[in-house]
Amino acid sequence: MNYYNPDIDPDESEQEYEARKNEESKSAIELMFGIVEVLIFFLKIAAIFGMFFYAGFLLSQKFWGEETDKFKIWSLSLFFTYLIFCIIYFFKGTIIGLQAKNRKLWILPWVICVLICCIIPALIVKSFVAGMFNLTERQSILCIGLSWGAFILFSLYVYGIYQFKTPTVPKILYWSYALGLKVSL
Numbered sequence: 332m333n334y335y336n337p338d339i340d341p342d343e344s345e346q347e348y349e350a351r352k353n354e355e356s357k358s359a360i361e362l363m364f365g366i367v368e369v370l371i372f373f374l375k376i377a378a379i380f381g382m383f384f385y386a387g388f389l390l391s392q393k394f395w396g397e398e399t400d401k402f403k404i405w406s407l408s409l410f411f412t413y414l415i416f417c418i419i420y421f422f423k424g425t426i427i428g429l430q431a432k433n434r435k436l437w438i439l440p441w442v443i444c445v446l447i448c449c450i451i452p453a454l455i456v457k458s459f460v461a462g463m464f465n466l467t468e469r470q471s472i473l474c475i476g477l478s479w480g481a482f483i484l485f486s487l488y489v490y491g492i493y494q495f496k497t498p499t500v501p502k503i504l505y506w507s508y509a510l511g512l513k514v515s516l
Contacts, residue, residue, distance in 0.1 A: 379489055380412075382452050387411030417507035419444060419493075420500055424511025427498050432516065444495050453486035 339348045391407030392399075422440040429437035461469055461478040468474055500508040 378452055378456055378485070379492065382455065383415045384408060384412045386415060387413075413503075416504055419448060420504040420508040421511035423493070423495055423500070424508040424513075425515040426495055426511075428512045428515025430496065437515075441495055444493070445490065448493050449486045449489045452489060453482045456485045457482035 343351075387410070388404070388408040390411040391404050395403055395407060422444050425440045426437050426444070429440070457478045460481040461474055464471075464474045498508075
């Protein structure tokens with residue numbers, strides 16, 4: 332038995348043992364990074380779309396009441412969330428149509444979309460980042476700088492996802508975008 336390496340196999344050489352241990356370490360590190368990537372992905376999805384799903388959830392509770400079974404609440408939440416996204420992409424269609432006609436009125440639906448889709452979720456992220464500090468530290472330059480930095484970066488990130496001035500649309504929402512485009516042209 333090797334006292335320095337208690338998990339070495341009896342018929343394994345020192346080099347084979349080192350190679351096996353290095354491979355195990357690489358696998359563990361890759362697994363940890365994979366888990367962190369999945370966690371970050373779900374946090375992004377929650378931060379970007381969570382507000383809309385929560386609004387759909389509140390609407391479904393308003394229409395059916397809180398005592399309704401969970402299947403109806405969740406299905407109506409998804410339906411109302413879809414309708415909210417239809418409205419957003421309808422506005423996106425009007426933005427593209429009004430820009431194509433060189434009308435300055437495109438700024439109004441653009442401002443509405445940016446406020447709803449970028450600014451409000453970024454304010455939630457800003458308050459989440461500020462909430463990570465103690466109450467006594469929230470007035471410090473570090474807290475203010477980090478929270479406003481998170482606000483700016485997140486709002487730019489979300490704006491890059493929606494791209495309100497380009498005609499990119501998910502297939503499931505194309506009909507509302509096309510309707511907005513048709514109305515504005």
